[in-house]
Amino acid sequence: MLQSATDLGELTAALVDIPSVSGDERDLADEVEVALRGAEHLTVIRDGDAVLARTDLGRAERVVIAGHLDTVPIADNVPSQRDGDRLYGCGASDMKSGLAVMLRLAASVAAPSRDVTYVFYDCEEVESARNGLIRLGANMPEWLRGDLAVLMEPTGGVVEAGCQGTVRFEIPLSGRRAHSARSWLGDNAIHAAAPVLATHAAYDARSVDIDGCVYREGLSAVGVTGGVAGNVIPDACTVVVNFRFAPDRSEDDAVAHVHEVFASYDVVVTDLAGGALPGLAAPTVADFVAAVGEAPTAKYGWTDVARFAALGVPALNFGPGDPNLAHTRDEWVDLTLVERCAGVLERYLR
16 A cells, blocks of 8 residues: 555655554554565564664664654544645654654665664553553664664754653542532542642743753643532542643652642553653764754753653654644645655755
8 A cells, every 4th residue: 555655745645644642553554564564675664553774784873763653533534635735634743744754764864884774663642551662662672773863753853852741640639429419528639739830830841941942831621620519518539630741850850840739639550651851963964964054952851862761862853744733633744845845854964
């Protein structure tokens, strides 16, 4: 299916048309594996629903180009729809268009000036413990090593350096049940969420400039659960919160800040991933930024540059998608930008 696509637009559409919601990437991984095994210059291996391929030409440098196969849940936006240079569909921006660029490069650049490892992996859009890169790092760490890692995250065709860290936590609130006709006999746990939400509304988000990249933090309530029945005063409520923090904070610093802000409440951390500093001083990063030809900006959101940075591999984000369209019902990608990003990477590799 993927091999029959004649250009990047058709290839991106073919990728969108294969559903690959997190945890259900097998069909897409199968297609990607078939496409990669058709390139004789690549060594290809499979690990679960991740597919990896690489050149082994003995070059002085190795570049890892990585993209995740999974998308967020489909919102009536598969199959894809095309309107001129716009391709609509789930994952079009994040990051089926980036995968299309990777497949094009893998097929067309047989003798790159730098050795290349292509990593197509699973479960990036869910909790970090399920991320396919963790499994790959345990099973075959040598396949993630390189002098530079390029994550095909949606960046609008510019380099977005580093990434924010993220911590998700719950604040459980308790009360006392009663009949709602005699509400004064109970203690409404949902009402107890009001001051927690007021703390969010009053929160003064910090911005920090690191190497010319400005990261803005954010503290957001992302869920409230509670309620027993339509005639019962609830005795339990939980507020779910996400704190996105600048990469100058460590994971411990971020958790300590959360406890400081909500000092009057119990805080239960459910997911935590540290950020990554821009790392623009690394020579391999500087070379890539020069090849793109535009000043880098901060990455808003957590990406797997953090995992590569933890492995000691300088990493950056660069992809054709628009990060502001990621995960939306009307997600789309500009196919002219897909072509331009592919051209930048091809010139860099050649």
